[in-house]
Amino acid sequence: xxxxxxxxxxxxxxxxxxxxxxWAGRALSTLDPLRLAGAALFLALWQGASEFxxxxxxxxxxxxxxxxxxxxxxxxxxxxxxxxDASLAGxxxxxxxxxxxxxxxxxxxxxTLGLLSSRFWFVRAAMDPVxxxxxxxxxxxxxxxxxxxxGVGRASAVSLVGFYVVVILxxxxxxxxLNLDPIYENYARTLGAGRRGMLGAILIPGxxxxxxxxxxxxxAGSWGLExxxxxxxxxxxxxxxxxxxxxxxxxxxxxxxxxxxxLAAILADAVVTLLIGRLTAWRDxxx
Amino acid sequence: xxxxxxxxxxxxxxxxFLALIVLWEILSLVYTAEAQPGEPMVAGWGTLFTRxxxxxxxxxxxxxxVKSVADxxxxxxxxxxxxxxxxxxxxFVRLISGLLLGGVLGVALGLGxxxxxxxxxxxxxxxxxxxxxxxxxxxxxxxxxxxxYFFGQVLFVAYGVGVIVFAGVVNxxxxxxxxxLDNARSFGASRSQLYQTVILPAILPAMRSVTLLxxxxxxxxxxxxxxxxxxxxxxxxxxxAQQFGLLDRMFLxxxxxxxxxxxxxxxxxxxxxxxxxxxxxxxxx
Amino acid sequence: xxxxxxxxxxxxxxxVGRAYTRADGQxxxxxxxxxxxxxxxxFVCLIGPSGCGKSTLLQMxxxxxxxxxxAIVVDGKEIDGPGGERGMVFQRDSVFPWMRVIxxxxxxxxxxGVDATQRRVIxxxxxxxxxxxxxxxxxPRELSGGMLKRVAIAAVFANGGRVLxxxxxxxxxxxxTRHQLQDVLLDLWEEPGRAVPTVIFVTHDVDEALTxxxxxxxxxxxxxxxDIPVRAERPRDTDSLLMPDMVAIKHKLLGHLGLERAxxxxxxxxARGESAA
Numbered sequence: 001x002x003x004x005x006x007x008x009x010x011x012x013x014x015x016x017x018x019x020x021x022x023w024a025g026r027a028l029s030t031l032d033p034l035r036l037a038g039a040a041l042f043l044a045l046w047q048g049a050s051e052f053x054x055x056x057x058x059x060x061x062x063x064x065x066x067x068x069x070x071x072x073x074x075x076x077x078x079x080x081x082x083x084x085d086a087s088l089a090g091x092x093x094x095x096x097x098x099x100x101x102x103x104x105x106x107x108x109x110x111x112t113l114g115l116l117s118s119r120f121w122f123v124r125a126a127m128d129p130v131x132x133x134x135x136x137x138x139x140x141x142x143x144x145x146x147x148x149x150x151g152v153g154r155a156s157a158v159s160l161v162g163f164y165v166v167v168i169l170x171x172x173x174x175x176x177x178l179n180l181d182p183i184y185e186n187y188a189r190t191l192g193a194g195r196r197g198m199l200g201a202i203l204i205p206g207x208x209x210x211x212x213x214x215x216x217x218x219x220a221g222s223w224g225l226e227x228x229x230x231x232x233x234x235x236x237x238x239x240x241x242x243x244x245x246x247x248x249x250x251x252x253x254x255x256x257x258x259x260x261x262x263l264a265a266i267l268a269d270a271v272v273t274l275l276i277g278r279l280t281a282w283r284d285x286x287x
Numbered sequence: 288x289x290x291x292x293x294x295x296x297x298x299x300x301x302x303x304f305l306a307l308i309v310l311w312e313i314l315s316l317v318y319t320a321e322a323q324p325g326e327p328m329v330a331g332w333g334t335l336f337t338r339x340x341x342x343x344x345x346x347x348x349x350x351x352x353v354k355s356v357a358d359x360x361x362x363x364x365x366x367x368x369x370x371x372x373x374x375x376x377x378x379f380v381r382l383i384s385g386l387l388l389g390g391v392l393g394v395a396l397g398l399g400x401x402x403x404x405x406x407x408x409x410x411x412x413x414x415x416x417x418x419x420x421x422x423x424x425x426x427x428x429x430x431x432x433x434x435x436y437f438f439g440q441v442l443f444v445a446y447g448v449g450v451i452v453f454a455g456v457v458n459x460x461x462x463x464x465x466x467x468l469d470n471a472r473s474f475g476a477s478r479s480q481l482y483q484t485v486i487l488p489a490i491l492p493a494m495r496s497v498t499l500l501x502x503x504x505x506x507x508x509x510x511x512x513x514x515x516x517x518x519x520x521x522x523x524x525x526x527x528a529q530q531f532g533l534l535d536r537m538f539l540x541x542x543x544x545x546x547x548x549x550x551x552x553x554x555x556x557x558x559x560x561x562x563x564x565x566x567x568x569x570x571x572x
Numbered sequence: 573x574x575x576x577x578x579x580x581x582x583x584x585x586x587x588v589g590r591a592y593t594r595a596d597g598q599x600x601x602x603x604x605x606x607x608x609x610x611x612x613x614x615f616v617c618l619i620g621p622s623g624c625g626k627s628t629l630l631q632m633x634x635x636x637x638x639x640x641x642x643a644i645v646v647d648g649k650e651i652d653g654p655g656g657e658r659g660m661v662f663q664r665d666s667v668f669p670w671m672r673v674i675x676x677x678x679x680x681x682x683x684x685g686v687d688a689t690q691r692r693v694i695x696x697x698x699x700x701x702x703x704x705x706x707x708x709x710x711x712p713r714e715l716s717g718g719m720l721k722r723v724a725i726a727a728v729f730a731n732g733g734r735v736l737x738x739x740x741x742x743x744x745x746x747x748x749t750r751h752q753l754q755d756v757l758l759d760l761w762e763e764p765g766r767a768v769p770t771v772i773f774v775t776h777d778v779d780e781a782l783t784x785x786x787x788x789x790x791x792x793x794x795x796x797x798x799d800i801p802v803r804a805e806r807p808r809d810t811d812s813l814l815m816p817d818m819v820a821i822k823h824k825l826l827g828h829l830g831l832e833r834a835x836x837x838x839x840x841x842x843a844r845g846e847s848a849a
Contacts, residue, residue, distance in 0.1 A: 034405060126299055144529035145529075228426070232515075265419050470667075473654045488671075
């Protein structure tokens with residue numbers, strides 16, 4: 001048994017080594033040859049099908065990738081359709097901004113309401129029926145109303161996506177708080193903790209992992225909702241680009257745009273997952 | 288929860304519900320602006336179920352002995368009911384066709400891919416990629432490829448549902464506890480008996496949440512398809528009315544839509560409650 | 573059921589081995605060239621400390637795991653995967669939760685295509701024997717752990733296999749239930765009028781092995797370290813286990829499990845006035 005500080009440092013280093021080995025293991029499993037072969041096969045079949053079909057119907061993957069790269073920084077054709085920003089990057093940025101605002105605002109509101117509903121019964125009684133109904137109805141039903149009230153522009157899209165996020169986070173936060181093992185609160189009480197102390201030290205950290213999980217789910221769905229909100233009534237953004245390209249019968253352009261949208265969603269998800277991992281590093285991975 | 292607490296909660300929920308109804312009525316009295324003469328923006332409950340309902344007869348194409356308003360007939364409650372019924376039917380048929388097509392294909396492909404460990408890993412990356420592509424952003428693409436009529440709409444719904452069901456089935460089969468498979472094999476079950484008697488029942492609990500997710504995606508997909516280029520259906524009415532600012536009609540149809548979606552969720556829950564009578568988790572609910 | 577002459581070598585393990593590489597690259601030998609012959613109708617207990625390979629060995633006989641080397645021959649045929657002639661009772665609950673109790677007991681018969689009325693008769697008979705006829709229509713989630721184990725045992729016997737494999741089946745149950753089920757198992761095993769099944773029963777409980785077995789095979793580190801016949805008459809109660817020959821066997825087994833103290837140490841400690849460890 002080694003002594004004192006040396007062993008602590010050794011154990012910390014060992015744990016870091018274990019974590020990086022786990023990450024490497026996961027990365028390697030994604031790169032496993034069979035999965036990669038599957039992806040390559042998919043692309044090959046797509047390319048093959050596109051050779052037989054006319055380019056108007058099914059553009060091939062190579063063309064789509066090239067188009068996405070070419071139009072990313074500058075797509076002059078878009079300005080002919082009245083788009084303010086003649087580049088995929090600019091419109092993607094607009095879409096991403098709206099998604100960010102809506103998810104952050106919606107998370108704060110939804111999670112707060114959800115946590116409150118877990119501790120105050122009248123909040124729960126008042127909000128649950130509203131939230132549960134909102135959970136069954138497609139959020140798109142609100143889109144035309146928002147368009148009339150806020151007109152065409154950021155506000156209607158952000159509020160649409162925002163409502164969506166609020167509902168998801170409300171449900172996640174409530175479930176997280178209600179499922180929190182009562183043993184932690186009982187333990188804190190035996191140590192003399194008061195109500196407020198428990199809120200900060202137990203409820204919020206305890207519910208955080210599941211709430212952040214809800215955030216990830218809400219974020220994933222926000223991209224499509226934002227895109228369709230733009231499709232319905234916007235002068236800019238990825239949705240508008242898709243609408244314009246559809247009108248010009250340009251499936252290659254649409255696929256290229258969708259590709260970028262998908263990549264943006266994947267990138268955002270990866271960043272968020274990393275941050276969540278940091279914030280919840282205390283979690284027992286086996287639990 | 289004690290019976291007292293349950294009654295308390297119910298009382299508050301009902302109170303909130305009633306308060307919203309009253310609030311709406313108050314708003315309609317306060318905010319009397321009209322989008323068009325005779326078409327109030329915030330229609331009180333009385334107006335909604337009389338004048339607004341009547342105005343929905345505008346969407347009836349004619350038939351069954353009731354002439355359409357476009358042909359000069361008077362608005363009537365019969366025409367309004369007929370128009371609501373026919374447009375609801377249009378929406379339902381699209382939804383159900385899409386759900387069935389996507390569901391059946393998703394289950395068949397999901398089970399097929401799960402047959403061997405190789406095939407599952409082979410399709411994993413393309414499936415994940417297709418799942419990240421936002422469904423609702425793909426409406427114009429489907430319209431381009433398959434047209435804006437019934438075929439294109441059903442295919443769109445089926446695609447959205449199919450991707451969810453496929454991924455759900457593959458995941459569920461993967462998570463079937465090994466002990467049940469071992470147990471069945473130790474009784475001498477063949478491969479196909481294994482699928483029938485173990486795998487299919489064992490994935491039912493997971494299929495409940497997959498079905499509810501698909502239902503949500505299905506409703507959203509139908510609505511999006513109807514918003515963006517249909518000529519019939521409840522979504523079509525809403526978006527058509529929106530172009531004229533006819534908020535009251537939009538609101539009435541939206542209420543009906545909410546009723547339909549809630550009923551569909553309730554029906555699915557009841558269905559699975561019966562199918563999962565054996566499940567210990569079921570008893571806990 | 574045919575009453576053919578008992579096969580003196582119904583289960584044969586010939587140099588059976590199982591090796592694999594761990595996630596960190598280390599090679600592990602779970603089972604190290606084990607050879608064992610079991611005559612038909614014998615009740616063998618496999619005993620050993622955690623990680624000695626007894627469960628792995630059993631799963632290979634069941635056909636759920638493939639041996640890395642050697643051959644396993646059951647009733648003259650080398651085995652290839654699991655099969656109804658080698659029924660298995662697991663430690664965890666294996667009863668299918670989506671089937672009622674009676675359907676679970678009929679399961680093996682159904683797989684083999686036995687017709688419905690005959691299946692029902694056989695299944696009800698075995699349910700009665702394990703004392704669960706009154707819950708034939710119940711869902712497994714309504715039953716206790718002990719009752720589920722009875723269902724599993726009834727199902728395996730109803731299937732009529734010549735070989736029975738049990739992997740620490742009573743390990744998760746409380747003391748009382750465990751002893752009740754040991755009686756249930758022996759009752760079914762010694763049932764008159766049918767060929768006595770050959771049993772391999774894995775356990776780490778020495779008393780359980782002494783109560784049940786005709787023969788106790790001890791394992792350690794993947795290999796067989798002892799093979800002890802148990803000749804006491806059944807049923808064996810508390811007093812039977814206190815007979816001198818049984819106590820001697822128990823000492824041997826405890827020694828293999830690493831639980832026997834060296835005789836001098838305790839006396840020495842008492843002499844020095846230290847408390848017993």
